[in-house]
Amino acid sequence: MVQFSLPQNSKILKGKYYKDKSGSNNLKKINIYRWDPSKNENPRIDTFEVNMNECGPKVLDILFKIKNEIDPSLTFRRSCAHGVCGSCAMNVDGVNTLSCTKSHSDIRGELNIYPLPHLKVVKDLVGDLNNLYKQYESIEPWLKTKVGEKTTKEIKQSQEDREKLDGYYECILCACCSTACPSYWWNGDKYLGPAVLLQAYRWINDSRDEDKKERLQKVADELKLYRCHTIMNCTNSCPKGLNPAKAIGSIKKMLATS
Amino acid sequence: MQKTMQSKCAVFRTEKTLKEGMKEIRKPFEGMENISVQDKSLLFNTDLVETLEFDNLIRQAMTTIDSAYHRKESRGAHAREDFKKRDDKSYMTHTLAWQKGNEVKVAYRPVHAKTLTNDVQYFPPKERVY
Numbered sequence: 384m385v386q387f388s389l390p391q392n393s394k395i396l397k398g399k400y401y402k403d404k405s406g407s408n409n410l411k412k413i414n415i416y417r418w419d420p421s422k423n424e425n426p427r428i429d430t431f432e433v434n435m436n437e438c439g440p441k442v443l444d445i446l447f448k449i450k451n452e453i454d455p456s457l458t459f460r461r462s463c464a465h466g467v468c469g470s471c472a473m474n475v476d477g478v479n480t481l482s483c484t485k486s487h488s489d490i491r492g493e494l495n496i497y498p499l500p501h502l503k504v505v506k507d508l509v510g511d512l513n514n515l516y517k518q519y520e521s522i523e524p525w526l527k528t529k530v531g532e533k534t535t536k537e538i539k540q541s542q543e544d545r546e547k548l549d550g551y552y553e554c555i556l557c558a559c560c561s562t563a564c565p566s567y568w569w570n571g572d573k574y575l576g577p578a579v580l581l582q583a584y585r586w587i588n589d590s591r592d593e594d595k596k597e598r599l600q601k602v603a604d605e606l607k608l609y610r611c612h613t614i615m616n617c618t619n620s621c622p623k624g625l626n627p628a629k630a631i632g633s634i635k636k637m638l639a640t641s
Numbered sequence: 642m643q644k645t646m647q648s649k650c651a652v653f654r655t656e657k658t659l660k661e662g663m664k665e666i667r668k669p670f671e672g673m674e675n676i677s678v679q680d681k682s683l684l685f686n687t688d689l690v691e692t693l694e695f696d697n698l699i700r701q702a703m704t705t706i707d708s709a710y711h712r713k714e715s716r717g718a719h720a721r722e723d724f725k726k727r728d729d730k731s732y733m734t735h736t737l738a739w740q741k742g743n744e745v746k747v748a749y750r751p752v753h754a755k756t757l758t759n760d761v762q763y764f765p766p767k768e769r770v771y
């Protein structure tokens with residue numbers, strides 16, 4: 384039988400153990416993936432004992448607490464802390480989600496926090512999203528109109544047409560879905576992935592946009608689009624409750640019927 | 642810093658809260674002397690970034706709270722419960738502040754009552770009423 388093993392330098396080692404100093408009777412063990420690019424070391428899992436009696440309700444609050452009180456070098460992205468910017472996406476207890484909206488009280492026992500899977504790690508919990516942003520740019524995520532070039536008036540949209548964007552415009556590009564998609568793991572360089580395809584659909588579906596045909600043709604590609612095998616991991620993981628798999632299905636349907 | 646600003650220098654403020662706040666906010670400022678950055682790495686160093694942010698914010702906080710104390714009127718989001726009215730006679734001015742160590746010097750500069758071109762006229766600011 385073939386045996387696979389990870390390259391030496393990507394083996395995750397056991398890291399430091401930070402014992403609680405508060406003497407609290409309500410401790411939670413938090414295991415966090417750590418990797419510092421400036422040190423020539425393997426990634427490791429550090430364990431922190433955190434006093435849950437003095438901690439906010441979200442996973443992000445735990446990270447803040449650790450950074451403020453135990454180890455200031457712990458690195459993660461965050462900005463809004465209210466689920467609208469998408470920067471705090473990470474893998475919490477095996478599921479990709481926003482750490483600022485994920486409540487830790489429904490996670491029993493130890494809590495494992497990793498960066499989003501299958502991204503190049505920049506440092507600790509920060510993954511490299513450059514590829515995703517390039518792909519996002521490639522779908523030209525802006526309104527394209529010919530009328531718009533000539534008129535200075537507002538291009539109106541009826542209420543019904545606006546409603547067609549519901550479930551798509553809310554996407555905050557957190558990348559939880561794309562980094563949960565097995566097809567994106569294996570073909571992330573070519574396959575656009577659920578986040579970007581959902582965005583593509585958002586523009587294809589916009590009544591004011593006049594570039595629909597070209598947009599459809601552009602994504603109609605064996606690798607860019609048809610790598611989606613409707614595995615649905617994306618929809619399961621979306622912290623905003625959106626359905627990228629459905630958006631991809633709609634693009635496929637439009638192509639099949641046009 | 643955050644707690645002091647939220648409790649003593651919120652939108653609704655009084656001489657009392659501001660005075661307490663002016664004293665309190667100097668404590669974290671003095672802590673600056675002993676600040677250190679533990680993360681020494683050159684990539685994505687959020688520890689360093691947050692330290693620099695704090696250096697900036699604590700000075701902003703001190704000038705904000707001192708300026709608010711000296712402006713004895715209410716205007717926009719500066720609602721002094723002890724001076725409920727807007728006072729254009731004394732305070733149609735911008736506040737200028739110089740922070741040096743623990744000291745904040747506050748002075749005023751009048752608001753321009755002219756526009757830079759003749760194409761648009763000057764609109765005198767008015768009290769906002771809801």
Ligand code: SF4
Pocket residue numbers: 553554555556557558559560561577578581620621622623624625626627
């Ligand atoms: S579809 Fe959901 S999971 Fe995917 S990027 Fe948008 S908000 Fe994030």
Ligand code: SF4
Pocket residue numbers: 563564565566567576577610611612613614615616617618627628631
């Ligand atoms: S439905 Fe498509 S995009 Fe979503 S996880 Fe599956 S393969 Fe990936």
Ligand code: FES
Pocket residue numbers: 460461462463464465466467468469470471472481482483484
């Ligand atoms: S910090 Fe903005 S979404 Fe979590």
